Amino acid sequence: MIHYDRQRRRFAIALAALAGFVDAVGFLSADGYFVSFMSGNSTRLGVSLGTDPVRAMMPAVLIAGFLCGVTGGALLSRGAGPWRKPAVLALVALMLLAAATGRLLGLPILMLGGMVVAMGALNNTFQRGGEVTVGLTYMTGALVKLGQGLANALAGQPNSGWTSWAGLWGGLLAGAIMGAFLQDRLPMGCLWLAAAYCAAMIAVAFRLPAES
Template identity: 70%
Template sequence: MDRARRRFAIALAAMAGFIDAVGFLSADGYFVSFMSGNTTRLGVALGTDVPRAAMPALLIGGFVAGVTLGALAALKAGTRRKLAVLALVALCLLEAAGARAVGLHGAMLAGLVLAMGALNNTFLRDGEVAVGLTYMTGALVKLGQGLAREIAGTRAEWRPWALLWAGLLAGAVVGAFLQDRLPLGCLWIGAAWAMIMAAVAVRLPAEA
């Protein structure tokens, strides 16, 4: 991945962290992008308090639906798939911001989880996700492997993975800060962020 796309990926990971922090604080500790955490909460609920399984189950289903919609948008858009995917993300975030403004909590969470699912179709290679933007376990594994090779004396690319993780963390800090101080405005900021990223995607070289 070239330098421009690396910076682009970091900015998108920061956006994902921003939205996930807002969602987490709005959904009683559930996640709109981290489905491993929701799966664990689903399992705990199924084992201890079945009615509480509805929320994580719905969020997981919404995330998968978002991934599916994003993948379809990418397939239809061809070489401009980044633009198509990010336009879809922006639309979902605009819906979420509007739903929050009129007090529709469930519709807000639906827009957030659809957006985060769709976002993971931004970087594809042979139809598969090349860079996960809303989850960092893979990035941290690659970071650790790169550090091991560096310690062993072999030059390794570990810094991009550290920066990707740092981007998500920084976005989450900003999202939590604004959710606490600007609850009705932070999702409009997230939607504007997605639109800016879509505009940046237009300037990136077209992909085959």
């Protein structure tokens, strides 16, 4: 995060807000399961396997869908070359449209499947050398780096970029608040809005300088 220019850092925060939005909608639509936070689903999978294996199906399917999204997004990213950001975001937007259609048609499998694949693919937006450099749907690492940066600041050491990690976490939190708000008040429209927002992010991605 701190190795990117200001324009890309702001872009990452905007995408983290999308992740928070979609995860909040998914959380409220899927009985407390997550469509982007697979650590939580992994814990729920382990608890279910240890106490009530029948309930393990839901987290297992969500984790598998997320993994498919990551894999598909990574393959698309490799083929897109310098335009991997808009290419990956186009896949995310398509999956969010599928999720919105699933809700409209009363097909929860399509709705949740579209969301979880979209969130898996989204993590391929920021890469360097084939490795993810900014995790957009999970914030544990960002909070660890934020805490370490705060410790450095309190110790009088040079700014280690903790404000960028704080911004990334804040973006996800703000998106989650908005997602919960709209899921509560506009349940049939919130996923269409998420897809439209992602489409706008594609336009922003095209305006960023191409990467090698």
